[in-house]
Amino acid sequence: MAIECLVLGAGQEVGKSCVIVSIHGKRIMFDCGMHMGYSDHRRYLDFSLISQYVTWIISVLFPTSLKFVVTQYPTKALAPLMLEDYRKVMVGRGEEQQFTHENILDCMKKVTAVDLKQNVQVDKDLQIRAYYGGHVLGATMFYACVEDSGVVYTGDYNMTPDRHLGAAQINRLQLDLLITESTYATTICDSKYAREREFLKAVHKCVANGGKVLIPTFALGRAQELCILLDDYWEQMNLKVPKTQVLLGTV
Missing domain, CATH: 3.60.15.10 (Ribonuclease Z/Hydroxyacylglutathione hydrolase-like)
Structure with a gap:
């Protein structure tokens, strides 16, 4: 057949x-x-x-x-x-x-x-x-x-x-x-936790210096994931800086 x-x-x-x-x-x-x-x-x-x-x-x-x-x-x-x-x-x-x-x-x-x-x-x-x-x-x-x-x-x-x-x-x-899809089949990426750590470090540094962060991201899933990640980080670090200084722009 x-x-x-x-x-x-x-x-x-x-x-x-x-x-x-x-x-x-x-x-x-x-x-x-x-x-x-x-x-x-x-x-x-x-x-x-x-x-x-x-x-x-x-x-x-x-x-x-x-x-x-x-x-x-x-x-x-x-x-x-x-x-x-x-x-x-x-x-x-x-x-x-x-x-x-x-x-x-x-x-x-x-x-x-x-x-x-x-x-x-x-x-x-x-x-x-x-x-x-x-x-x-x-x-x-x-x-x-x-x-x-x-x-x-x-x-x-x-x-x-x-x-x-x-x-x-x-x-x-x-x-x-x-x-099956194979977009990243031959790509070796850093661990998920390493990528998250670098992302949060960059956001924290910018906000702590009085800057504002604009993150372009897809609305379906990615924005929600980043919101949860940032919310957990803000709580763990006991940050007083308003989270409104970090904006997620959907694309």
Whole structure:
């Protein structure tokens, strides 16, 4: 039995993650991202191609015309807020609007949320199961099984727990194909605690000298993690300097 894998995005690049897997005649699309390094047509996937070749979508975060989307509950809750915010940013920058508020509402009607490790029988042949990814709130590793063939798609995952999320977890599975991100696969990083220590040291030094700190960070997860880190540090060090001098600007 042959498994066909078509990489439409995130192949040897960061962003625009999208992989279409064909198993026993079932065409499944994992993820549907955009490339933030481009502002022209290269930013987005070719949705006409996707509509022709895809039956089911798993873990999607973009309004499309497809009929069935599966994701985890946090993603379903956050997706309309994030998509609407992105739409407003596009309009504010004068960019071409790729979707409307109504498109977002229509998209969310097609989304089916699943619990972690819940077996979902999509049709008589296709079964899916979600596992905890740990990367950000809602990050999921999806297992898809068609007849006797199994595939896992990870997207981003994190094996190191932080202050508000645990490490990724997945069962031991018999697989025919594993699709995983590898952005930092060959990178040796300092320990998490060493990075936090350097960060807090720099913030403390700036604030103690009367300065103000502006930290650009992503709104989904990273800002919350830094807020918890700074709050704990302020309490442990018994600092009297107002925390308002440290501002997190979301990007």
